Amino acid sequence: MASVAAAAYDAAHHHPDAEVRKQNAAFYEFLVPLVKGYSTEMSLEVTSLGVQVHGGMGFIEETGAAQYYRDAKILTxxxxxxxxxxxDLVGRKTARDGGTGAKAIAAQIEKTEADLAQRSSPNAKAVHQRLKAAREAFVDVVEFIAANTRANPNAAFAGSVPYLMLAGNLVAGWQMARALMVAEDLLAQGTDAAFMQAKITTARFYADHLLSRAPGVRISVIEGAESVNALSFDMY
Ligand SMILES: Cc1cc2nc3c(=O)[nH]c(=O)nc-3n(C[C@H](O)[C@H](O)[C@H](O)COP(=O)(O)OP(=O)(O)OC[C@H]3O[C@@H](n4cnc5c(N)ncnc54)[C@H](O)[C@@H]3O)c2cc1C
Structure with a gap:
């Protein structure tokens, strides 16, 4: 996801076509909070698992795993x-253009879904199913944010972090789907079989175990604002 954002930044500054520069600038701007927010939050999940894998010894500073966890915490x-x-994602990157830029990304993801649908492998089929469900959840959330940010800001901003995590998860899962297709093609050509198989398995794992969270997060954003805002100060 970070590499895609960096490529979009380059194209936004150096592509000869002004319209392509503009599209890439909007795409890059949308990706910035995802790269910063989603990646850093996920680094906490990863380093926490790293401690857990080592059990009690993982918690002991001398093992080294706990230091990664602590260092990851500052990233957020x-x-x-x-x-x-x-x-930033809710206000400047989504509500300001009424969700147009976000939906343009969803349309790009739909093209990847169409490419996955052409494939016969069980991995491509499974990733296709998860990516479609996540993209549909994302579009619902974008429409909710676009409709509510001005009319009912407390409702929109109550779900801002879940929206960030859903969007980051989707864009990361999208890149996994693209990687899966490249790896399948290279595997069929006999290139670096173990590495390609690992890429395919990783993409499938991501789709089944992380991208599959997106529809649940959709509920958190669209239906969860009331309970976030329900407590008044005298109830604390
Ligand atoms: C090790 C370290 C290195 C740093 N290095 C640099 C550096 O090189 N350059 C630099 O400029 N700064 C640096 N900082 C400062 C860093 O930018 C601030 O810590 C950061 O911007 C958060 O501000 P804060 O600590 O005042 O927290 P606050 O702004 O008080 O935030 C506290 C909590 O409230 C939340 N919050 C705040 N405002 C809102 C809002 N409007 N809506 C919803 N939630 C909100 C935040 O998300 C956070 O969870 C560094 C900090 C640390 C700890």
Whole structure:
């Protein structure tokens, strides 16, 4: 996802066609809070699992795993906290253009879904199913955010971090789907079989175990605002 964002930044500055530059600039701007917010939040999940794998020894500083966990924690704070990235995603990156840029990304993802649908492998079929469900959840959430940010800001911003995580998960899953197709083609040509098989298995794992979270997060954004805002100050 970070590499895709970097490529979009280059194209936004150096592509000879002004219209392509503009499209890439909008795409890059949307990706920035995802790269900063989603990746850093996921680094906490990964390093927490790293501690867990080593059990009690993982928690002991000398093992080294705990240091990664602690170092990962600062990532969600020092380049703009996760909530600030999420506010940027809701306000400047989604509501300001009425969700047009977000939906343009969803349309790109639909093209990848069409490519996956052409394939006969069980892995491509499974990834296709998960990507479609996640993209549909994303579009629902974008429409909710676009409709509510001005009319009912507390409702829209209550779901800002879940929206950030859903969008980051989807864009990361989309890149996994693209990687799966490249790896399948190279595997069929006999290139580096173990590496390609690992890429395919990783994409399938991501789709089944991470991308599959997206429809649940959709509920959190669209139906979850009331309970976020239900407690008044005197109830704390
Ligand atoms: C090790 C370290 C290195 C740093 N290096 C740099 C550096 O090189 N350059 C630099 O400029 N700064 C640096 N910082 C500062 C860093 O940018 C700030 O810590 C960061 O911006 C968060 O600000 P804060 O700590 O005041 O938290 P606050 O802004 O008080 O945030 C506290 C919590 O409230 C949430 N929050 C705040 N405002 C809102 C809002 N409007 N809506 C919803 N939630 C909100 C935040 O998400 C966060 O969870 C560094 C900090 C650390 C700890």
């Amino acid at each position: 704070i020092y380049e703009g906290t996760t909530a600030i990235q999420a506010n």
